[in-house]
Amino acid sequence: RNNQPIISPIGMVAYWSFNNEYVNGDTILDQSGNNFNATIDPAGGATSGVLGKSGEAISFRGNNFNDTVKGLMNHEFEDEVTLSLWFKSGGGGQGSPRILEFSDSSGGSSRSTLLGYHSSGSLRTHVTCEADNNRYGEITSPSTYIADAWHHAVYTYSNSDGAKLYVDSVEVGSASGGCSNIYGAKTFSIGNYYPVSDHDFKGLIDEVRIY
Numbered sequence: 515r516n517n518q519p520i521i522s523p524i525g526m527v528a529y530w531s532f533n534n535e536y537v538n539g540d541t542i543l544d545q546s547g548n549n550f551n552a553t554i555d556p557a558g559g560a561t562s563g564v565l566g567k568s569g570e571a572i573s574f575r576g577n578n579f580n581d582t583v584k585g586l587m588n589h590e591f592e593d594e595v596t597l598s599l600w601f602k603s604g605g606g607g608q609g610s611p612r613i614l615e616f617s618d619s620s621g622g623s624s625r626s627t628l629l630g631y632h633s634s635g636s637l638r639t640h641v642t643c644e645a646d647n648n649r650y651g652e653i654t655s656p657s658t659y660i661a662d663a664w665h666h667a668v669y670t671y672s673n674s675d676g677a678k679l680y681v682d683s684v685e686v687g688s689a690s691g692g693c694s695n696i697y698g699a700k701t702f703s704i705g706n707y708y709p710v711s712d713h714d715f716k717g718l719i720d721e722v723r724i725y
Contacts, residue, residue, distance in 0.1 A: 527589050527724040530704070533569035537562045542572075542583060546724075550589075552704065555582040558711060566720035567600040567664045574705040576607040576716025582706035587616075591696040594672035595641065596725040597629045601667060603717030605635045605660035611715040612707055613637075613667075614722060616699035621708030625697040629669050631715055635660035637686075639669045639679055643693035651677030653687035662717075671696070 529546040530536075536543040542552040542562070554560050554572075558580035561573040574581040601613055610630060617626040624647065630638045635658030640649040651671040659665050659681070671677040676691040704722060707713040 525725045528587065529724070530722045531569060532562060532566060532572050532720055534563055550585060550587040552583050552585040552702070555580070555584060555711065558582050558706070560705060564718065566718060568721055571718045571720035572705065573718050574715045576611070576714040578608055579714060580706070580711035581714060582711045583704040584708055585702055587699050587702055590698040591627065593694040593696065595627055595696060597669045598723040599629070599667055600664055600720040601631070601717060602662060602664045603631065603635070603659065603715070604662035605633065605658070607631060607633050607714050607716040609713040612703055612705065612713050613715055613719060614702070614704055615708065616702045617708060618697055619700040621701040621703065623707070627696060627699065629667060634658055637667060637679065637681065639677065641671050641693060641696045644695045644697050645693070650691065650693040651689050653677055653679045653689050655679060655681065655686045657681070657686065
């Protein structure tokens with residue numbers, strides 16, 4: 515179904531294009547105006563400036579290289595969130611690879627909002643509810659994305675409308691709502707797990723937007 519939601523700048527929380535003019539050393543500037551800048555973790559070797567879907571992208575080597583882009587933020591999702599990004603992978607990675615994850619100050623997955631990748635090539639999503647610490651909006655894509663080609667992923671969640679996952683403008687999964695107070699985002703990570711770099715994504719990530 516070609517029914518992907520329209521994504522507009524209204525309500526934008528963070529935007530990292532990874533284009534060279536918005537990368538200063540290890541700092542990736544947030545273009546939303548909210549100043550949620552990201553940092554390329556010096557413990558790894560994520561590489562900026564590689565050819566992306568639009569301009570430049572970030573490359574992650576996967577497989578225990580500890581490549582991570584991460585940062586601090588202060589945002590309350592309340593009862594809805596939208597994650598939008600481009601990714602490209604030939605599969606692989608380590609553990610339960612993260613494409614994009616938000617969490618509390620600890621960065622732990624038990625309080626996170628996730629758009630993740632499985633080493634088999636499927637996508638997986640969830641939000642975590644502060645009221646009961648349970649996960650809602652859990653979706654695993656029925657297809658895998660391992661052809662080393664660019665794909666556009668959008669994950670939307672709202673308490674009233676539930677969760678939907680779109681890949682390349684096609685809805686590939688849905689789940690019910692039920693959470694009206696998603697854990698607020700104090701930390702974020704791109705391409706890996708925030709506390710320890712042991713869930714490495716292998717591939718390219720570009721044009722990450724949060725609403």
